[in-house]
Amino acid sequence: MERPGAKPDPRGKRPAAWRRYLGVHWELYAMMLLPLAHLLLFKYLPMFGNILAFRRFRPLTGPYGVSWVGFRYFEQFLGMPDFWRAFSNTLTLSLMNLVLNFPVPIIFAILLNELRSLRFKKLVQTVSYMPRFISTVVVISILTELLSPSSGALNRLLQSLTGQPPVYYMNEPQYFRSLYILTDMWQYTGWSAIVYLAAITGVSGDLFEAARIDGASRFQQILYVTLPSILPTIMVMLILKVGYLMSLGFEKVLLMYTPSNATVSDIIDTYVYRMGFASNTNQYSYATAIGLFSGIIGLVLVSASNLISRRLTGESIY
Amino acid sequence: MAAPFQRVRRGRIRDHSPVLDIILYLSMVIALLVCVLPFLYIIAMSLSSSQAILNNRVTLWPVGANVEAYRQIFAYPNFFQAYQNTITYTFFGTLIALTMMTLFAYPLSKRALKGQKAVMRLVVFSMFFSGGLIPNFLLVSNLKLTGTVYGMIIPFAINQFNLIILINFFRSLPEELEEAARIDGLRYFGILVRIVLPLSTAALATIGLYTAVFFWNDWFYGLIYLESRLYPVMLLLRNIVNGSAMVGEASGVGEKSSVAIAVKSAVIITSTLPIILLYPFLQRYFIKGMLVGAVKG
Numbered sequence: 001m002e003r004p005g006a007k008p009d010p011r012g013k014r015p016a017a018w019r020r021y022l023g024v025h026w027e028l029y030a031m032m033l034l035p036l037a038h039l040l041l042f043k044y045l046p047m048f049g050n051i052l053a054f055r056r057f058r059p060l061t062g063p064y065g066v067s068w069v070g071f072r073y074f075e076q077f078l079g080m081p082d083f084w085r086a087f088s089n090t091l092t093l094s095l096m097n098l099v100l101n102f103p104v105p106i107i108f109a110i111l112l113n114e115l116r117s118l119r120f121k122k123l124v125q126t127v128s129y130m131p132r133f134i135s136t137v138v139v140i141s142i143l144t145e146l147l148s149p150s151s152g153a154l155n156r157l158l159q160s161l162t163g164q165p166p167v168y169y170m171n172e173p174q175y176f177r178s179l180y181i182l183t184d185m186w187q188y189t190g191w192s193a194i195v196y197l198a199a200i201t202g203v204s205g206d207l208f209e210a211a212r213i214d215g216a217s218r219f220q221q222i223l224y225v226t227l228p229s230i231l232p233t234i235m236v237m238l239i240l241k242v243g244y245l246m247s248l249g250f251e252k253v254l255l256m257y258t259p260s261n262a263t264v265s266d267i268i269d270t271y272v273y274r275m276g277f278a279s280n281t282n283q284y285s286y287a288t289a290i291g292l293f294s295g296i297i298g299l300v301l302v303s304a305s306n307l308i309s310r311r312l313t314g315e316s317i318y
Numbered sequence: 319m320a321a322p323f324q325r326v327r328r329g330r331i332r333d334h335s336p337v338l339d340i341i342l343y344l345s346m347v348i349a350l351l352v353c354v355l356p357f358l359y360i361i362a363m364s365l366s367s368s369q370a371i372l373n374n375r376v377t378l379w380p381v382g383a384n385v386e387a388y389r390q391i392f393a394y395p396n397f398f399q400a401y402q403n404t405i406t407y408t409f410f411g412t413l414i415a416l417t418m419m420t421l422f423a424y425p426l427s428k429r430a431l432k433g434q435k436a437v438m439r440l441v442v443f444s445m446f447f448s449g450g451l452i453p454n455f456l457l458v459s460n461l462k463l464t465g466t467v468y469g470m471i472i473p474f475a476i477n478q479f480n481l482i483i484l485i486n487f488f489r490s491l492p493e494e495l496e497e498a499a500r501i502d503g504l505r506y507f508g509i510l511v512r513i514v515l516p517l518s519t520a521a522l523a524t525i526g527l528y529t530a531v532f533f534w535n536d537w538f539y540g541l542i543y544l545e546s547r548l549y550p551v552m553l554l555l556r557n558i559v560n561g562s563a564m565v566g567e568a569s570g571v572g573e574k575s576s577v578a579i580a581v582k583s584a585v586i587i588t589s590t591l592p593i594i595l596l597y598p599f600l601q602r603y604f605i606k607g608m609l610v611g612a613v614k615g
Binding site: 021025027028029031032034035036038039040041042043044045046047048049050052062063108111112114115116120123124126127128129130131133134135136137138140141142144145146148151153156186189190217218219251254255269272273276277284287288291292295296298299302303 | 335338339342343345346349350352353354356357359360363371374377418419421422424425426428431432433437440441444446447448449450451452453454455456457459460472473475476505506507510527531534535537538542552553555556559579582583586589590593594597598601
């Protein structure tokens with residue numbers, strides 16, 4: 001190839017350079033091979049499988065259906081009151097959860113940062129991260145026991161204090177949203193606070209020093225130094241959270257779902273699940289259409305929020 | 319020079335407002351209790367006599383302590399089987415996931431590698447848009463993985479969030495080390511195994527913990543992919559709580575329902591114990607691993 005006197009041949013040279021590149025780096029490509037195949041098989045093939053939303057499914061004929069039906073399934077679910085109930089339940093629960101649970105980790109991180117005893121701070125951190133690792137099944141099982149009408153601690157307490165007759169909290173629609181939000185708070189406050197704690201740790205000590213010299217009280221320091229310093233982090237987290245409005249803790253909702261609280265607890269994901277698996281006939285195409293619809297809304301939300309985040313703060317997940 | 323110094327001191331004195339400190343520590347103690355009390359309550363329930371549960375005498379300490387409930391669940395063959403299943407899924411699932419993600423993350427951490435950007439884009443896009451429940455299920459079932467151990471392990475080998483943590487961690491390692499190893503004659507596989515992995519224990523422990531917890535806690539995929547013989551323990555717990563809750567609530571008060579409560583509590587504790595025991599050992603790694611991984615690359 002670099003023989004003296006050889007005519008330069010661009011067409012011949014290119015594969016050689018390419019081969020030489022592979023000769024040096026082939027191991028990196030070899031490493032990627034299996035994981036990349038996995039990604040394509042388990043992440044991208046199901047995306048392609050979404051064409052089932054436009055095709056009629058027949059059992060034992062493969063995952064892609066047997067004949068085109070166009071937008072029939074979309075028209076079907078868009079005309080179903082059940083779908084719209086699930087749609088509005090999803091958005092209501094998501095928004096309520098966002099409004100109530102977004103500020104809590106920020107406040108928690110700020111309070112945690114104010115603790116003087118390092119050992120106590122470590123203890124609170126360690127204990128408050130732990131619920132994130134507990135299975136949703138366990139969380140809901142504990143909740144069910146605590147709220148049980150016959151033996152639950154809450155009913156016993158209320159009964160002995162006020163003589164109020166037992167309430168079946170897990171079954172009553174009016175408690176479902178509060179219970180969802182409170183268990184989320186219990187499970188994720190400590191964990192979500194990590195990001196804010198890291199941001200607070202990054203604030204220069206000089207700023208606090210200067211504020212102290214100016215006579216700022218601790219509360220004023222929080223208000224005028226800590227909060228403005230972590231505002232970019234707060235903004236990014238908020239925008240990203242908005243991007244995930246369509247995705248709720250599906251498994252938790254499914255665990256809390258009972259026919260009697262379905263009016264508020266049936267969200268899009270549980271609706272898809274019920275149509276696909278829990279109804280008498282597995283309506284795979286219909287359920288896929290709903291899943292695709294909500295997936296696309298989710299994709300639009302995430303992309304938009306990412307774009308806004310990048311424009312405003314220069315930060316985004318990608 | 320004396321005046322500003324004094325002002326600083328005065329500021330510090332005002333800092334030590336005892337009222338503020340009391341409120342602060344009190345709220346943190348409450349937060350601690352809120353995290354811990356539900357578990358204490360369940361532990362107390364699992365160890366109490368059914369008579370005590372029946373008379374509502376149990377709060378946070380076992381009354382009439384006995385291990386009858388634990389004896390019962392260990393005598394229950396399904397529980398043993400489910401526990402074993404969960405251990406299998408968690409162990410092999412985590413092992414395979416860590417291997418696959420390491421093999422993926424290392425090449426992807428090389429920005430100069432041709433094609434790296436395109437693959438990265440594939441990874442990121444798949445975080446935001448997925449096949450959804452039904453197409454995923456149909457794929458796994460068409461691959462004949464449903465009803466098998468593999469169905470609980472193989473589809474979950476790559477988690478994109480964990481992968482990106484690992485990629486960013488690999489990128490944070492000093493370039494010079496690899497350079498030196500290459501001069502010493504090591505090739506990429508050698509560098510990965512002998513240089514990169516030993517330096518990555520924090521990151522591997524972090525995503526290993528996340529992955530193990532995912533496998534340990536899963537019940538939903540067990541529900542849609544498996545038959546009862548292969549059920550993981552969390553799915554069994556969910557079924558016990560569902561089933562016996564109906565018995566307990568329906569029969570109101572009675573020996574049967576109070577035994578059921580103790581048994582449920584014992585299952586909750588036994589199925590959560592490994593995570594609670596493992597957690598303190600791994601938690602010192604994961605903050606470090608996560609924060610390094612979170613640095614945007």
